[in-house]
Amino acid sequence: MRSNNNKMNDAQKFTLFFLNNLFGSLVFTSDNISEYSEKEMRIYRSMFPLKEKRILSVNVTCGLYEIMFEIDDKSYLAFSNTGSKTRRVMLPEGQSFTQNPAGSEGEFINGDGFTEVKAYETKCFLKIGPDFSIAGSTGHIFPGSEVASLESRGETFTIKLEEKFIGEGYVYIKVSADGSYIVNGETVQSFKACDGIFIIKIHTGYLND
Numbered sequence: 110m111r112s113n114n115n116k117m118n119d120a121q122k123f124t125l126f127f128l129n130n131l132f133g134s135l136v137f138t139s140d141n142i143s144e145y146s147e148k149e150m151r152i153y154r155s156m157f158p159l160k161e162k163r164i165l166s167v168n169v170t171c172g173l174y175e176i177m178f179e180i181d182d183k184s185y186l187a188f189s190n191t192g193s194k195t196r197r198v199m200l201p202e203g204q205s206f207t208q209n210p211a212g213s214e215g216e217f218i219n220g221d222g223f224t225e226v227k228a229y230e231t232k233c234f235l236k237i238g239p240d241f242s243i244a245g246s247t248g249h250i251f252p253g254s255e256v257a258s259l260e261s262r263g264e265t266f267t268i269k270l271e272e273k274f275i276g277e278g279y280v281y282i283k284v285s286a287d288g289s290y291i292v293n294g295e296t297v298q299s300f301k302a303c304d305g306i307f308i309i310k311i312h313t314g315y316l317n318d
């Protein structure tokens with residue numbers, strides 16, 4: 110991830126970081142992380158906790174990796190373009206969330222369309238489940254993976270984060286309608302993310318209290 114003595118651009122660094130985390134199960138770094146910029150440190154911290162992945166399929170075409178995998182009860186589809194040309198790919202069916210790199214606000218998507226993956230870029234999509242499920246997050250490289258549990262009772266939610274989560278960002282919950290909800294004691298107003306998707310958003314700082 111470092112900037113000094115490194116000829117890779119930001120997209121290349123993130124893709125290498127992403128693939129190492131997806132296919133690996135052990136963390137080593139030769140970087141002096143005290144020299145990281147704020148952005149580099151945010152991305153570095155986003156790999157914790159290190160979660161077990163179940164790789165379902167890997168397809169490679171001209172340097173474009175299409176990877177389906179699961180973490181806990183969440184399903185993902187990732188595209189990593191290791192080539193020097195922009196590639197056009199089919200979006201996953203249904204509703205999904207993507208954020209790249211970790212820390213960005215992210216985007217909610219209705220599938221059945223196409224998107225572009227630029228040279229050396231990676232895009233990871235979390236497939237959004239039914240109402241009252243985790244619909245995305247910005248604190249972990251694999252959206253939603255920092256959430257240990259979600260409990261719902263009517264319009265009241267309790268979220269617990271993984272103990273080894275050390276990043277920060279937002280967690281998104283898909284709800285059935287526009288309105289006010291309570292998450293870990295905080296009142297939150299939902300918003301319409303895209304057609305047919307209502308979301309509530311809360312910062313992980315509130316969830317850690």
